[in-house]
Amino acid sequence: MPCTAFRLLLPALALLVPTACDTSRPPAASTSTAPTPAAETTGARRANPYEGSLTPVVWPGERHLANVRQLTFSGENAEAYWSADGRKLIFQATKPPHRCDQIFVVDVDSPGEPRLVSTGKGRTTCSYWFPDGERILYASTHLGGRECPPAPDMSHGYTWALYPDYDIFSARPDGSDVRRLTATPGYDAEATISTDGKRIVFTSVRDGDIDLYSMNADGGDVKRLTRTVGYDGGAFFSDDGEWIVYRASRPETPQAVEEFRSLLNRALVRPSRLEIRVMRADGSDDRQVTNLGAASFAPFFFRGSHERLLFVSNFADPKGRDFDVWAVNVDGTDLERITYNPTFDGFPMFSPDGRRLAFCSNRHNGKPGETNVFVADWVP
Numbered sequence: 001m002p003c004t005a006f007r008l009l010l011p012a013l014a015l016l017v018p019t020a021c022d023t024s025r026p027p028a029a030s031t032s033t034a035p036t037p038a039a040e041t042t043g044a045r046r047a048n049p050y051e052g053s054l055t056p057v058v059w060p061g062e063r064h065l066a067n068v069r070q071l072t073f074s075g076e077n078a079e080a081y082w083s084a085d086g087r088k089l090i091f092q093a094t095k096p097p098h099r100c101d102q103i104f105v106v107d108v109d110s111p112g113e114p115r116l117v118s119t120g121k122g123r124t125t126c127s128y129w130f131p132d133g134e135r136i137l138y139a140s141t142h143l144g145g146r147e148c149p150p151a152p153d154m155s156h157g158y159t160w161a162l163y164p165d166y167d168i169f170s171a172r173p174d175g176s177d178v179r180r181l182t183a184t185p186g187y188d189a190e191a192t193i194s195t196d197g198k199r200i201v202f203t204s205v206r207d208g209d210i211d212l213y214s215m216n217a218d219g220g221d222v223k224r225l226t227r228t229v230g231y232d233g234g235a236f237f238s239d240d241g242e243w244i245v246y247r248a249s250r251p252e253t254p255q256a257v258e259e260f261r262s263l264l265n266r267a268l269v270r271p272s273r274l275e276i277r278v279m280r281a282d283g284s285d286d287r288q289v290t291n292l293g294a295a296s297f298a299p300f301f302f303r304g305s306h307e308r309l310l311f312v313s314n315f316a317d318p319k320g321r322d323f324d325v326w327a328v329n330v331d332g333t334d335l336e337r338i339t340y341n342p343t344f345d346g347f348p349m350f351s352p353d354g355r356r357l358a359f360c361s362n363r364h365n366g367k368p369g370e371t372n373v374f375v376a377d378w379v380p
Helices: 010-016 027-031 254-264
Strands: 065-070 076-082 088-094 102-107 124-129 136-140 167-171 188-193 199-204 211-216 231-237 243-249 275-280 296-301 308-313 324-329 345-350 356-361 372-378
Touching (some): 076 356, 076 372, 102 124, 231 296, 324 345
Antiparallel strands (some): 065 372, 088 102, 231 243, 243 275
């Protein structure tokens, strides 16, 4: 499912996800109340073309973030991921003249206007860098047509569209030499690659469910990793390539399974609850990390570790509208809140050296609902 579904339809999602006020919430959640913002920002602002934005760059309580810088300043920008040299970010954004997401690259330390690197046709999602920096990875519907595919039919309630024209492609960092990596009927997307550049993990409906698969960097040797009924996606490798972290929505009753399959037949899925899971790179030793009963997604391992990870969740907000970045051990212990902006913070990713964090946020925006890309120094 398109990864930007969270940032585009947060209010609707909040109506569907159970509030996290049950006994499964860890004690650390007592830190979840967002502080009242200071009259002045608690961190340095970067020059912003917007006037009148009253949202701080840094909120009280964000002790792990320093020297926060804003890299984009308008529109919908999400899922910013580092190049292996730590100099660039690749992300998806809706920018005129395009009416739906395309892929862009921006320099981190001397940002200018982001550069379009996808085809400019159809809809794209979930971009990533190959570790040698010579190629990029993303999913796109452009082979199915130049126009944006239609939005999901909301008569079924809030759902995500599994556009059947999505396939996974690689290209040079300037957008040239586009190569198709998947060609099976139906949705193939949400791809990331291991740090050694050998394996890609991705989501597909090729076997009748929404499961995780891995394949070689050239699209060969496809292996199915998950087989439980439900949605599995948004996966990332640990630095050593031995583990995968992902988000999952698993129907737990016969009625829920029936509804899931009915929607899947229409190329739709309803994310009623998402939890974080980990497994070995071959699909074995699969285990659940969170049990928060909310929308938890965008997990990413700490650098050099497969024992602790970041993720995003709205479980601490009784209304389900405040999404923040959290850290947790893979055994579910030591839950810690990282961000306190009372709207949306998401898609965290550590720089290759672990010293900086890229994330996307509604903070410091010029218009309500805009999501921008930020980079901060990480304070252990």
